[in-house]
Amino acid sequence: MENKDALLIRVGQGYDVHRFEAGRKLWLGGIHIPFEKGLLGHSDADVLLHAIMDAMLGALALRDIGYHFPDTDPKYKDVDSKVLLKETNKLIREKGYQLGNIDATIVAERPKLNPHIPEMITCIAMILDADPSQISIKATTNERMGFVGNEEGMMAIASVLLVRS
Numbered sequence: 589m590e591n592k593d594a595l596l597i598r599v600g601q602g603y604d605v606h607r608f609e610a611g612r613k614l615w616l617g618g619i620h621i622p623f624e625k626g627l628l629g630h631s632d633a634d635v636l637l638h639a640i641m642d643a644m645l646g647a648l649a650l651r652d653i654g655y656h657f658p659d660t661d662p663k664y665k666d667v668d669s670k671v672l673l674k675e676t677n678k679l680i681r682e683k684g685y686q687l688g689n690i691d692a693t694i695v696a697e698r699p700k701l702n703p704h705i706p707e708m709i710t711c712i713a714m715i716l717d718a719d720p721s722q723i724s725i726k727a728t729t730n731e732r733m734g735f736v737g738n739e740e741g742m743m744a745i746a747s748v749l750l751v752r753s
């Protein structure tokens with residue numbers, strides 16, 4: 589993206605979903621949240637960070653997290669998604685962009701997430717070397733409908749704006 593015709597701003601969106609499993613720790617937005625079950629995945633299954641990374645990559649048409657960090661690669665087994673987010677940020681900076689802002693939503697019936705949101709924002713801002721005011725995280729339920737409503741899993745969606753450095 590060194591080319592001088594590169595766009596000043598680029599937008600991306602991300603979606604991710606993970607299934608709950610008893611006996612796993614719940615990692616969300618880079619922090620551990622005490623709960624009776626966690627999310628299942630090859631990595632720590634941090635559904636929010638995954639949606640944010642997919643949005644960052646999507647903004648620069650750089651495919652998705654599965655392409656950059658394949659779950660068939662043993663080096664990503666149980667990997668901390670914060671490490672992957674840092675890598676993703678490095679990638680977009682190498683392409684000449686930096687974070688404008690993130691707006692993300694977590695959809696889950698339980699646990700109550702609102703009390704944890706400020707800590708998630710602090711954590712994500714630190715990883716991305718950004719100001720907390722650039723990061724919005726919201727939480728909602730699915731009104732007890734579907735796989736989220738049945739507490740089979742959790743989903744997250746994110747929009748990201750990148751700005752040319």
Ligand SMILES: [Zn+2]
Binds near residue numbers: 604606629633634638
């Ligand atoms: Zn994921």
